[in-house]
Amino acid sequence: xxxxxxxxxxxxxxxxxxxxxxxxxxxxxxxxxxxxxxxxxxxxxxxxxxxxxxxxxxxxxxxxxxxxxxxxxxxxxxxxxxxxxxxxxxxxxxxxxxxxxxxxxxxxxxxxxxxxxxxxxxxxxxxxxxxxxxxxxxxxxxxxxxxxxxxxxxxxxxxxxxxxxxxxxxxxxxxxxxxxxxxxxxxxxxxxxxxxxxxxxxxxxxxxxxxxxxxxxxxxxxxxxxxxxxxxxxxxxxxxxxxxxxxxxxxxxxxxxxxxxxxxxxxxxxxxxxxxxxxxxxxxxxxxxxxxxxxxxxxxxxxxxxxxxxxxxxxxxxxxxxxxxxxxxxxxxxxxxxxxxxxxxxxxxxxxxxxxxxxxxxxxxxxxxxxxxxxxxxxxxxxxxxxxxxxxxxxxxxxxxxxxxxxxxxxxxxxxxxxx
Amino acid sequence: xxxxxxxxxxxxxxxxxxxxxxxxxxxxxxxxxxxxxxxxxxxxxxxxxxxxxxxxxxxxxxxxxxxxxxxxxxxxxxxxxxxxxxxxxxxxxxxxxxxxxxxxxxxxxxxxxxxxxxxxxxxxxxxxxxxxxxxxxxxxxxxxxxxxxxxxxxxxxxxxxxxxxxxxxxxxxxxxxxxxxxxxxxxxxxxxxxxxxxxxxxxxxxxxxxxxxxxxxxxxxxxxxxxxxxxxxxxxxxxxxxxxxxxxxxxxxxxxxxxxxxxxxxxxxxxxxxxxxxxxxxxxxxxxxxxxxxxxxxxxxxxxxxxxxxxxxxxxxxxxxxxxxxxxxxxxxxxxxxxxxxxxxxxxxxxxxxxxxxxxxxxxxxxxxxxxxxxxxxxxxxxxxxxxxxxxxxxxxxxxxxxxxxxxxxxxxxxxxxxx
Numbered sequence: 001x002x003x004x005x006x007x008x009x010x011x012x013x014x015x016x017x018x019x020x021x022x023x024x025x026x027x028x029x030x031x032x033x034x035x036x037x038x039x040x041x042x043x044x045x046x047x048x049x050x051x052x053x054x055x056x057x058x059x060x061x062x063x064x065x066x067x068x069x070x071x072x073x074x075x076x077x078x079x080x081x082x083x084x085x086x087x088x089x090x091x092x093x094x095x096x097x098x099x100x101x102x103x104x105x106x107x108x109x110x111x112x113x114x115x116x117x118x119x120x121x122x123x124x125x126x127x128x129x130x131x132x133x134x135x136x137x138x139x140x141x142x143x144x145x146x147x148x149x150x151x152x153x154x155x156x157x158x159x160x161x162x163x164x165x166x167x168x169x170x171x172x173x174x175x176x177x178x179x180x181x182x183x184x185x186x187x188x189x190x191x192x193x194x195x196x197x198x199x200x201x202x203x204x205x206x207x208x209x210x211x212x213x214x215x216x217x218x219x220x221x222x223x224x225x226x227x228x229x230x231x232x233x234x235x236x237x238x239x240x241x242x243x244x245x246x247x248x249x250x251x252x253x254x255x256x257x258x259x260x261x262x263x264x265x266x267x268x269x270x271x272x273x274x275x276x277x278x279x280x281x282x283x284x285x286x287x288x289x290x291x292x293x294x295x296x297x298x299x300x301x302x303x304x305x306x307x308x309x310x311x312x313x314x315x316x317x318x319x320x321x322x323x324x325x326x327x328x329x330x331x332x333x334x335x336x337x338x339x340x341x342x343x344x345x346x347x348x349x350x351x352x353x354x355x356x357x358x359x360x361x362x363x364x365x366x367x368x369x370x371x372x373x374x375x376x377x378x379x380x381x382x383x384x385x386x387x388x389x390x391x392x393x394x395x396x397x398x399x400x401x402x403x404x405x406x407x408x409x410x411x412x413x414x415x416x417x418x419x420x
Numbered sequence: 421x422x423x424x425x426x427x428x429x430x431x432x433x434x435x436x437x438x439x440x441x442x443x444x445x446x447x448x449x450x451x452x453x454x455x456x457x458x459x460x461x462x463x464x465x466x467x468x469x470x471x472x473x474x475x476x477x478x479x480x481x482x483x484x485x486x487x488x489x490x491x492x493x494x495x496x497x498x499x500x501x502x503x504x505x506x507x508x509x510x511x512x513x514x515x516x517x518x519x520x521x522x523x524x525x526x527x528x529x530x531x532x533x534x535x536x537x538x539x540x541x542x543x544x545x546x547x548x549x550x551x552x553x554x555x556x557x558x559x560x561x562x563x564x565x566x567x568x569x570x571x572x573x574x575x576x577x578x579x580x581x582x583x584x585x586x587x588x589x590x591x592x593x594x595x596x597x598x599x600x601x602x603x604x605x606x607x608x609x610x611x612x613x614x615x616x617x618x619x620x621x622x623x624x625x626x627x628x629x630x631x632x633x634x635x636x637x638x639x640x641x642x643x644x645x646x647x648x649x650x651x652x653x654x655x656x657x658x659x660x661x662x663x664x665x666x667x668x669x670x671x672x673x674x675x676x677x678x679x680x681x682x683x684x685x686x687x688x689x690x691x692x693x694x695x696x697x698x699x700x701x702x703x704x705x706x707x708x709x710x711x712x713x714x715x716x717x718x719x720x721x722x723x724x725x726x727x728x729x730x731x732x733x734x735x736x737x738x739x740x741x742x743x744x745x746x747x748x749x750x751x752x753x754x755x756x757x758x759x760x761x762x763x764x765x766x767x768x769x770x771x772x773x774x775x776x777x778x779x780x781x782x783x784x785x786x787x788x789x790x791x792x793x794x795x796x797x798x799x800x801x802x803x804x805x806x807x808x809x810x811x812x813x814x815x816x817x818x819x820x821x822x823x824x825x826x827x828x829x830x831x832x833x834x835x836x837x838x839x840x
Contacts (some may be wrong), residue, residue: 018797018798018799019799019800027799048815048817050840053823053826054819054820054823054826054827054828055823055824055825055827055828055830055831055835056826056830056838057830057834057835057837057838058837058838058839059835059837059838059839059840060839061839061840062838062839063839072838072839076838079839079840082840085838183465237840247556263840295724300818318525358797360797361797361833363730363837364837365830366827366835367799367830368815388799389799389801389815392801392813392814392817393813394814397817398817398818
């Protein structure tokens with residue numbers, strides 16, 4: 001038997017794109033100068049990847065779950081759990097989790113029967129409150145309603161996450177956040193009995209959050225400064241924290257996530273992977289991609305597998321900036337160069353994206369993304385460059401995100417045989 | 421975010437083929453002069469499509485269900501419901517439906533215990549009876565047996581459809597039609613309790629149909645003319661009318677079906693799509709393909725999506741006429757030209773087939789069909805012509821019928837994101 005190798009998946013977040021007029025019909029990846037990625041393609045095996053399935057518009061969370069081998073259609077009931085994970089909360093299987101905004105409510109909130117009344121949302125983001133949310137979150141954190149504990153933690157600006165932890169809770173809960181201003185919060189409804197319990201608790205939580213926050217010192221100060229108070233928590237995006245087999249148990253190897261965004265870090269932690277801090281990794285265009293690269297190499301010392309996500313390409317896609325996205329692709333190229341040059345021992349390096357974020361669309365699309373796998377055990381296929389179209393005709397043809405870990409663990413020589 | 425576009429799927433019925441000796445090994449599509457289809461391929465993104473799955477011989481009904489995004493393995497229990505829909509019957513979720521023949525029975529039919537006796541099928545098609553079936557269907561339509569209503573409507577020649585509508589009916593019912601002559605009808609059997617109820621009702625229906633039809637004026641007249649009487653209804657092909665989410669609810673867009681055959685019109689109506697009459701569309705080689713094209717353009721004014729099926733290519737395939745199938749491909753080309761020239765606003769146009777009907781085989785086969793998608797958001801891939809083999813190497817590679825709607829709604833910019 002050959003020696004086992006290690007493996008790295010390098011994900012350019014939102015890297016896939018469509019032809020861009022200002023680039024003469026090329027994609028940013030086609031137009032960018034990426035000699036390392038091209039050499040990876042030329043020496044490796046290439047193809048297209050549907051992160052979830054053909055045409056399906058993937059989120060970063062669902063795509064990363066799929067790429068790590070977990071079926072998002074089975075495990076993903078909503079963004080809440082991943083949002084909570086992303087900001088460092090400890091999420092447990094069975095928690096019902098929500099994304100929240102601190103918002104500004106005008107009036108005297110009442111919960112009568114099954115409706116909120118007496119107050120309207122004046123600002124869904126409380127003036128994009130920039131400080132004090134840690135104190136506000138602390139004021140509403142830890143409430144116990146019936147037999148359920150409500151855990152709250154602040155994220156950036158007006159954002160926060162809420163976990164309902166207790167017996168018999170379901171995730172099919174409608175949003176309290178009305179997604180518009182000038183109206184009362186919507187009382188949550190549950191689609192089934194466990195979800196109805198979660199909805200009942202959630203409505204109580206919202207009412208009490210207002211009671212606790214309306215006269216909070218942070219808000220008194222904001223009002224004195226003429227700023228809208230952050231006097232209520234508006235939950236949305238309910239999701240049940242799923243049971244996910246830990247990565248090491250699923251694959252029999254130790255894995256790490258070297259990532260910049262809380263959402264993907266949260267997924268890594270939920271899978272009990274190592275998720276190190278990476279000083280210099282900002283998640284922006286100013287990120288130090290070589291800091292990420294050095295951390296990958298460092299992680300490879302004690303782990304068989306590292307997933308790395310570079311957020312930068314997604315930003316240009318969302319903002320419609322082709323030149324910026326080209327620069328981000330070049331950051332990915334530099335990152336890959338460092339990893340190839342410094343990896344200890346034999347390595348399979350897969351380069352791909354979690355989804356496309358085309359310049360022309362400004363949001364995630366369901367187009368395929370390019371995939372190239374480089375390393376000692378692949379069958380090079382004649383593809384000469386790394387881009388959405390250059391990989392067409394490669395030996396990997398067209399696979400799905402969920403195929404990638406089986407493909408890699410096969411190349412690594414660490415996969416159990418199925419059968420005899 | 422970019423603007424939404426509209427989309428058209430143009431289906432050449434049975435268009436796919438195999439190499440034909442008299443065409444020097446070319447397929448009819450390869451041999452035909454189809455400059456518009458070729459330009460769609462050249463400017464678009466291409467690949468092969470398995471309407472159901474690799475190698476699976478698709479019917480027109482199952483293929484259209486799949487292409488519209490409904491899993492035929494889940495929803496299709498038999499042709500009955502689609503036959504009934506195809507002749508304009510109102511089918512409801514839960515109905516158990518059958519294809520039927522008016523047939524000629526000799527003897528005195530009895531139902532003793534669980535077997536038919538006393539009579540034999542002399543002609544399964546009642547001499548391909550050409551007129552009078554509306555009166556015959558009316559004579560047996562509306563019978564109530566136990567708590568089940570029996571609805572019957574004539575189709576062309578000796579064909580008809582039967583709906584059993586009532587509580588607790590199942591579709592796993594064997595055929596009464598013995599599929600041969602000179603034997604008694606087979607008493608239906610049910611595989612489970614609901615199907616046993618349907619079988620019991622069905623057998624009673626068959627017996628009563630003979631009682632009502634044997635002396636019917638239409639049959640007396642036929643006998644005077646020396647023609648075989650259509651004196652019994654022979655059901656086969658039981659199927660349960662499935663629950664299908666309406667198209668508009670499934671995709672959030674309004675859809676229309678511009679089609680020639682009752683079967684596909686019935687599927688469109690069942691999905692609550694708009695199914696307009698198309699004067700001049702005959703379903704034959706003499707069809708006015710530009711009438712179909714004009715109707716597509718008209719439908720695009722009020723709908724986001726139009727599926728069009730041109731029946732002509734299938735006819736040459738079934739009849740083994742290569743030149744005729746080439747001419748049918750050229751009709752499809754003209755149809756596509758008109759749509760491209762007259763579509764209002766941005767459009768994604770997908771051209772494909774629901775299955776292959778090779779000249780050399782004379783029936784549907786499970787070969788792949790070509791697929792080309794043209795429009796503002798695709799990644800052109802270097803394919804230069806539209807045919808079974810010219811699309812190999814295209815960017816779509818090889819997808820399934822069920823992938824087409826996700827791929828299109830992604831390109832159209834109307835698909836919800838899965839995840840965050």
